[in-house]
Amino acid sequence: MSRLASLAPRQRVLVVVSLTVLVAIGGGIYFWSKGGSASGATTASAADASASGGDDSGVGILLGLAKTAVSEKRLVAPAGSNAYEFYLSVLQLDPQNKVALDDLHESFPTASADVERAINNNNLDEAQRELSLLREFDSTNYILSLLGGKLDAQRQIQIRQDEARAAAMQAQQQSAGNGSML
Structure with missing residues (x-):
């Protein structure tokens, strides 16, 4: 017996109405995102052009996401x-992007403090991921070393603990085992 058939009639109506509403909302979002009307398309393309600075490669979008993340x-x-990650993606598309390079340099001290905080909080896997991310930008920085x-020292301490x-x-367990033998 299907799951829908086992529901009470009132519940079936609720499920069908809910699914219909979800489909309608999904269709509306799709229609709206594709610029459903001529004026909507013009507005959407104008917004895209301004967000990317006229750049169709996505650099502008990534820079906007990076600024928001900062x-x-x-x-x-x-x-x-x-x-x-957003700035590094920009550099993959445009290796000489001045905005991305400047913002990465500017945020480096704060980002390295975040890595140190993760190490101090014993969140070592996350610290390793973050450290690798910073090394992808600047592998020769002594702070990262x-x-x-x-x-590495914190990992050794954790292993010993x-x-x-x-x-x-x-x-x-051995003392409990010896105690039960008596």
């Missing part, structure tokens, strides 16, 4: 939606 203090996190060393916990658990 203003929202998303320099290196979260993955996939941060200023560094220092952060890499700090990250895990080993100590494992040894304590094993000792506890």
